[in-house]
Amino acid sequence: MAVCTRRNDAGGNHVTTYPKIWFLRHGQTEWNKVSRLQGQLDSPLTDQGLAEARRQAALMPPILADEPALFASPLGRARQTADIALGQRPYRTDPRLMEIHAGRWQGLLRDEIMARHPDWAATDPTALEIYEAAEGGEGLTAFHARIRDFMRSLDGPTVIVAHGLLGQVLRAEARGLPLAEAGRLSNLQGCVYLLENGVETRLDLPE
Numbered sequence: 001m002a003v004c005t006r007r008n009d010a011g012g013n014h015v016t017t018y019p020k021i022w023f024l025r026h027g028q029t030e031w032n033k034v035s036r037l038q039g040q041l042d043s044p045l046t047d048q049g050l051a052e053a054r055r056q057a058a059l060m061p062p063i064l065a066d067e068p069a070l071f072a073s074p075l076g077r078a079r080q081t082a083d084i085a086l087g088q089r090p091y092r093t094d095p096r097l098m099e100i101h102a103g104r105w106q107g108l109l110r111d112e113i114m115a116r117h118p119d120w121a122a123t124d125p126t127a128l129e130i131y132e133a134a135e136g137g138e139g140l141t142a143f144h145a146r147i148r149d150f151m152r153s154l155d156g157p158t159v160i161v162a163h164g165l166l167g168q169v170l171r172a173e174a175r176g177l178p179l180a181e182a183g184r185l186s187n188l189q190g191c192v193y194l195l196e197n198g199v200e201t202r203l204d205l206p207e
Contacts (some may be wrong), residue, residue: 018174021156022063022203024195026073026081027052027166039102039131042076051078052190053084057205059161060085060191068157073097073166073188082161091161096150099130099163100143103136126183128165144169144179167193175200 007094027049030036045053070091070157072082075098082091105113113130114120125133132140147169160170164187174195 005178006129015046015171016152016176017198018151018195019154020068021151021154021174021195022157022159023167023170023172023195024056024081024085024159024161024191025167025187025189026161029077037102037105037108037110037113037131037134039100039134039137040075040105041106044202045077045080049081049189050084053081054080055190055205056192057084057087058205060087063159063192064089066157068159069154070159071097072161073099073163075099075163078161083104085161086159091159094150096146097160097162097166098133100139100140100165102131102134103138105131105134105137127187128168130182131165140169140179144173148173164189169185170194171200174198 001002007133025047029038029043029045030042030050031041033046036043055064059139070082070089070092072078072093074093074095078097079093110130119132128140131137143166147166151173162170165183168182168185168187169179170191171185172179176198177185187203188202190204192202196203
């Protein structure tokens with residue numbers, strides 16, 4: 001049975017409260033390194049990405065001790081991260097956790113896309129805004145809907161290993177923020193984002 005409730009924030013707006021969520025973005029990939037749009041295509045973790053997954057693994061033992069539900073995106077980079085970060089514990093995959101589909105822009109370099117849209121230089125669009133504009137892409141409305149559908153299916157504390165843009169939208173939803181603000185949230189690898197009662201806390205190892 002899903003566990004989510006509705007409450008009013010200080011401004012009187014309705015906010016959905018979800019079970020406790022720990023969110024992990026996958027480690028750096030070969031395509032991340034060169035700013036190539038992945039979407040639902042894939043590339044393997046770099047050495048840095050593997051190190052970031054190991055940093056997450058060092059944070060996870062006290063979280064895993066409480067036996068939360070474990071989920072990951074079915075895409076290879078998320079599963080590669082989950083295998084390391086979750087210490088080889090079994091987890092479930094869910095297609096609703098895949099990254100936003102970027103249509104015909106998948107596989108293109110960010111610089112190639114920016115060159116096609118010189119007017120964007122003045123606005124410095126976020127990655128989420130670029131994916132929203134992708135030719136033949138999924139679009140934010142559908143992306144948000146499938147993420148929210150997944151979140152509303154949760155029935156207790158849950159660990160999620162997935163993707164950067166998905167994480168921004170999921171975290172904005174959990175915090176009761178407008179979708180328009182999601183693309184400006186931090187989007188870090190090698191850490192764990194804790195979301196509880198509409199509040200986000202970043203867990204990281206000391207430098």
